[in-house]
Amino acid sequence: MNITVFCSAYSLDERYTTPAAEFARLLGEGGHTLVWGGSHAGLMGLLADGVKEAGGRLVGISVDLLAHKSYEGADELVMTRDLAERKGQLLARADAVVVLVGGLGTLDEVTEVLELKKHALHDKPVVVLDTEGFYSGLRTQLQRMDAEGFLPRPLAELITFAATPAEALDHLKEN
Numbered sequence: 001m002n003i004t005v006f007c008s009a010y011s012l013d014e015r016y017t018t019p020a021a022e023f024a025r026l027l028g029e030g031g032h033t034l035v036w037g038g039s040h041a042g043l044m045g046l047l048a049d050g051v052k053e054a055g056g057r058l059v060g061i062s063v064d065l066l067a068h069k070s071y072e073g074a075d076e077l078v079m080t081r082d083l084a085e086r087k088g089q090l091l092a093r094a095d096a097v098v099v100l101v102g103g104l105g106t107l108d109e110v111t112e113v114l115e116l117k118k119h120a121l122h123d124k125p126v127v128v129l130d131t132e133g134f135y136s137g138l139r140t141q142l143q144r145m146d147a148e149g150f151l152p153r154p155l156a157e158l159i160t161f162a163a164t165p166a167e168a169l170d171h172l173k174e175n
């Protein structure tokens with residue numbers, strides 16, 4: 001399966017890196033392909049290293065602006081002209097999307113994927129690995145949108161929150 005992962009480009013505390021490394025190991029051992037932003041920076045680099053070490057394949061979707069941060073050793077590295085084209089490729093290459101902890105870039109990516117899914121422009125599974133309850137605020141906001149009529153389809157059809165790396169991957173296997 002080609003699994004597109006959105007996550008932080010920063011170096012983070014162990015409570016975030018340990019579950020990310022575990023997720024990478026499971027992804028690689030499962031024979032999956034990691035599709036990601038193609039960077040060696042922070043959590044993105046840790047994830048790619050972990051997948052590679054565990055025998056998985058790496059497809060990086062980089063962008064001209066961040067070419068100097070590109071990961072060396074990806075099986076495939078695609079250069080895109082801008083962030084919009086990169087987001088398009090990250091989704092087009094995906095069988096499923098997994099979201100790890102991240103900042104504004106990650107939030108931008110997952111929001112776009114959900115907006116496109118809302119409009120039925122794709123129907124790929126989107127799973128958030130909610131490490132340490134990092135996304136409890138986003139979850140609460142989305143639940144409120146769902147409860148108060150801001151979404152055209154049930155939230156449960158748009159996104160799933162998983163507590164552990166294994167739970168995230170199990171959900172993808174079932175869907």
Ligand SMILES: C/C(=C\CNc1ncnc2c1ncn2[C@@H]1O[C@H](COP(=O)(O)O)[C@@H](O)[C@H]1O)CO
Pocket residue numbers: 005006007008009010036037038039041042044066069101102103104105106107109
């Ligand atoms: C952290 C530094 C540079 C950032 N380098 C990036 N390289 C590749 N992809 C990136 C980078 N920054 C953002 N992205 C994309 O957005 C997501 C991460 O952004 P966030 O704000 O950290 O959540 C990630 O999924 C990428 O696709 C300087 O060392």
